[in-house]
Amino acid sequence: MSKLYPVNPEFAAAARVSADDYARLYDESIKDPEGFWKRIGQRVDWIKPPTRIKDVSFDPSDLHIRWYEDGQLNVSANCLDRQLEKRGDKVAIIFEGDDPKDSRRITYRELHAEVCKFANTLKNLGVVKGDRIAIYLPMIPEAAVAMLACARIGAIHSVVFGGFSPDSLAGRIVDSKAKVVITADEGLRASKHIPLKVNVDAALERPGTSSVETVIVVRHTGGPINMQSPRDRWYHTLMEGQSTDCAPTPVEAEHPLFVLYTSGSTGKPKGVLHTTGGYLVYISYTHELVFDLREDDVYWCTADVGWVTGHSYVVYGPLCNGATTVMFEGVPNYPDHSRFWQVIDKHKVSLFYTAPTAIRALMREGEEPVKKTSRKSLRLLGSVGEPINPEAWEWYNRVVGENRCPIVDTWWQTETGGIMISPLPGAIATKPGSATRPFFGVTPAIVDADGKVLEGEAEGNLLITTSWPGQVRTIYGDHQRFIDTYFSAYPGNYFSGDGVRRDEDGYYWITGRVDDVINVSGHRLGTAEVESALVSHPKVAEAAVVGCPHDIKGQGIYAYVTLVVGETGSDDLRKELVAWVRKEIGPIATPDYLQWAPGLPKTRSGKIMRRILRKIGENKPDQLGDITTLADPGVVQNLVDERLIK
Numbered sequence: 001m002s003k004l005y006p007v008n009p010e011f012a013a014a015a016r017v018s019a020d021d022y023a024r025l026y027d028e029s030i031k032d033p034e035g036f037w038k039r040i041g042q043r044v045d046w047i048k049p050p051t052r053i054k055d056v057s058f059d060p061s062d063l064h065i066r067w068y069e070d071g072q073l074n075v076s077a078n079c080l081d082r083q084l085e086k087r088g089d090k091v092a093i094i095f096e097g098d099d100p101k102d103s104r105r106i107t108y109r110e111l112h113a114e115v116c117k118f119a120n121t122l123k124n125l126g127v128v129k130g131d132r133i134a135i136y137l138p139m140i141p142e143a144a145v146a147m148l149a150c151a152r153i154g155a156i157h158s159v160v161f162g163g164f165s166p167d168s169l170a171g172r173i174v175d176s177k178a179k180v181v182i183t184a185d186e187g188l189r190a191s192k193h194i195p196l197k198v199n200v201d202a203a204l205e206r207p208g209t210s211s212v213e214t215v216i217v218v219r220h221t222g223g224p225i226n227m228q229s230p231r232d233r234w235y236h237t238l239m240e241g242q243s244t245d246c247a248p249t250p251v252e253a254e255h256p257l258f259v260l261y262t263s264g265s266t267g268k269p270k271g272v273l274h275t276t277g278g279y280l281v282y283i284s285y286t287h288e289l290v291f292d293l294r295e296d297d298v299y300w301c302t303a304d305v306g307w308v309t310g311h312s313y314v315v316y317g318p319l320c321n322g323a324t325t326v327m328f329e330g331v332p333n334y335p336d337h338s339r340f341w342q343v344i345d346k347h348k349v350s351l352f353y354t355a356p357t358a359i360r361a362l363m364r365e366g367e368e369p370v371k372k373t374s375r376k377s378l379r380l381l382g383s384v385g386e387p388i389n390p391e392a393w394e395w396y397n398r399v400v401g402e403n404r405c406p407i408v409d410t411w412w413q414t415e416t417g418g419i420m421i422s423p424l425p426g427a428i429a430t431k432p433g434s435a436t437r438p439f440f441g442v443t444p445a446i447v448d449a450d451g452k453v454l455e456g457e458a459e460g461n462l463l464i465t466t467s468w469p470g471q472v473r474t475i476y477g478d479h480q481r482f483i484d485t486y487f488s489a490y491p492g493n494y495f496s497g498d499g500v501r502r503d504e505d506g507y508y509w510i511t512g513r514v515d516d517v518i519n520v521s522g523h524r525l526g527t528a529e530v531e532s533a534l535v536s537h538p539k540v541a542e543a544a545v546v547g548c549p550h551d552i553k554g555q556g557i558y559a560y561v562t563l564v565v566g567e568t569g570s571d572d573l574r575k576e577l578v579a580w581v582r583k584e585i586g587p588i589a590t591p592d593y594l595q596w597a598p599g600l601p602k603t604r605s606g607k608i609m610r611r612i613l614r615k616i617g618e619n620k621p622d623q624l625g626d627i628t629t630l631a632d633p634g635v636v637q638n639l640v641d642e643r644l645i646k
């Protein structure tokens, strides 16, 4: 039996949703989804209010997902214009730089003006509704400005995490056929300079990137870069003299808002496409209720805008709700291990949302760096990105939150757009390690490998059986892949790719990915991507990659490499291959372990049996299961003997 933490009565007394509300509203959302989402849809400003609320089929032969279809709206008008009357002088964004001396506060009025100017800039460059714009920026306010300016004119942004390599950036530009790239001279990470513009230059030398007409460069560090005329333009020069007036373009509810690339179990990253109306309703609603948002809160989500968390819960959700949102450029351990808590004290942060990997890393430094700060402004803590182990949950609760702040462990995905399973802090008692219960309108189901639905206490694969407004609509440019990936394994349902257990109280416990996706420090990576980076090295014949347990990262990357004939494994070559993968994909894909494999375990049809490699990487050689179906069972003993974790 796991520990149950009852709802804090003091918190519950003032909370937005009580236990009774949760039961009643959840019930309503399931019995009458149309009526429920019609009412909730009114929380955003519509230029033309929708009359058709939901038109969805999860049937693979007729797959379509449409919400608020005949409505028209503009996301940037919802995040900015409608806030001006009541909240014009309220701080919209608090920027906290990598250097603790560097911070800025931007009001809603100032942000509105900046976004209008940049929207006009984009228009002057010939950007029109439906064009794709790549954003490759550090965590600086200009990233939010760029996103909102795209939304203002109906352009579709594709934010690429600044830690990705030139090749990864190029792949995304090629797939989305971006017309403009918005970047900065350099990024900063623990005082180290990240050569963003240099990376863009390299990316644009790759074949297939000729769709890019203009590169807009924000001067951030002032570091040396080459500006290539007429392609490259400075942000500050373009902005000079632009009007602070720019009428928001009305777009249809199903007009694409953004494409965000994420890793799958096979092939290249896929462009998850989110649209406008349903997405905005869903993420603003979950943001308000899951974080129990109040007018005077200072909300800080530590995610980078390069991930979906940064889209939904740094920029769009908080701004649509008129909240004050912190954008943090730095890292948790620079200048020292108190940084998070110092920032909380400095800006009086009340709602704090971060990833288990950061909590585990800070936990290792002991309690002193936390305890020397006050944190009295905090009233709620959140967790996202990967399963949180109960020890880290307890530490977060006791040391950071001093047993006074409810913890919301929020399960969701790039594809879900917003939070799907999470406690509502005034309504649902928590258990360390459990994301607890579904949000309104979310219908989880657990199935076994044959697709049999399991009732009651059960463990299996996690499906969502009905649509919710925030869900992904398609894979950009590849609708068939969308159907195949999410709706074909269990026809009529959305398949999450996660495993889950439901306990005796109906609480959900996410057990991790059941496909060939790994979760490294809360970042999603396809094992196939790392493998293809490895085999692109001339000395590598074959590679197989699996996840392995890692104390801080949650999962580490374990690679088995077969060299071409005539090459032998050495420490130098190992270092070279690790550096190669970092260069090909980015530092987040750095292999933690790289084992030389004279042979890989394959079936007679040539398929690599990753199940066996996973067990070896987990140091469980006694659990390999049946290996008699392998083409050459003999390869296994060598891999077991030479394993790197013992």
Ligand code: WT7
Pocket (backbone or CB within 6 Å): 262, 307, 308, 309, 383, 384, 385, 386, 387, 388, 409, 410, 411, 412, 413, 414, 415, 435, 496, 497, 498, 510, 512, 513, 519, 522, 523, 524
């Ligand atoms: C995968 C999605 C959610 C936005 C950030 C990551 C894992 C996410 C939790 C959680 C257990 C979690 C799942 C999911 N995951 N949150 N609270 N508990 N697992 O988005 O990159 O699309 O990754 O992250 O495995 O499928 P993403």
